[in-house]
């Protein structure tokens with residue numbers, strides 16, 4: 001089977017240590033392809049280190065999006081100032097389709113993944129076109145599409161008191177919010193429009209302000225830009241037993257509606273099976289990603305850098 005998203009053009013100018021005239025031509029060709037396909041895979045670059053990956057991704061001229069400053073709920077480790085580990089959830093766990101940090105008011109625009117070491121079996125990154133999901137949902141279930149589009153969503157999560165490395169959502173509130181004290185945490189959350197409640201174990205239950213469930217793309221397409229699938233299939237209920245997800249007005253979302261969305265997304269999902277040295281560039285507005293469970297003794301090492309594009 002042909003590999004979807006595989007970039008067939010010249011990449012040599014992007015690997016050169018110094019700026020050449022060809023860099024901007026190659027870069028704009030890749031960006032055109034990215035806008036059309038939602039993802040671009042670079043294979044055969046021979047990337048073997050976080051530093052080489054940092055260098056390659058830097059050539060695209062995007063703005064840095066730091067993990068420290070982000071509201072990501074996963075525990076990650078920086079390898080260079082711009083590159084960090086992917087979500088290190090246990091290998092038997094599936095990370096379900098999501099847009100990176102769409103459950104926060106500050107998601108990144110572009111993602112770069114680099115596979116330094118592919119797992120023996122499994123471990124693919126499923127990619128799903130959210131513009132196709134939005135299109136099908138609107139055509140087949142117009143009232144449901146309108147509910148998401150008009151009412152938006154609110155997400156409730158629990159931020160633990162300490163980093164929990166065993167959890168896919170284990171980042172402490174101090175780290176997530178870049179604060180030291182409870183007073184600073186409260187000030188930051190209030191400023192962003194969140195509501196919150198402290199728990200007896202010093203964990204913090206937070207609910208976002210209303211966030212959009214769809215997003216208009218530069219070419220006029222609409223994408224189903226949210227965290228609905230990952231929350232429905234993967235998140236456990238918050239400490240208070242509150243649902244993790246409601247419409248933006250606080251009203252509940254029927255489980256059947258969520259199943260409908262999962263089914264539509266499955267039609268538009270393609271697995272990216274990694275090889276060592278691969279780099280994928282993903283448009284976070286158009287494409288969801290996840291991680292299939294994996295097995296074998298070989299460590300799976302996929303590292304990440306995030307970017308803003310404005």
Ligand SMILES: [Fe+2]
Pocket residue numbers: 098099100289
């Ligand atoms: Fe992710």
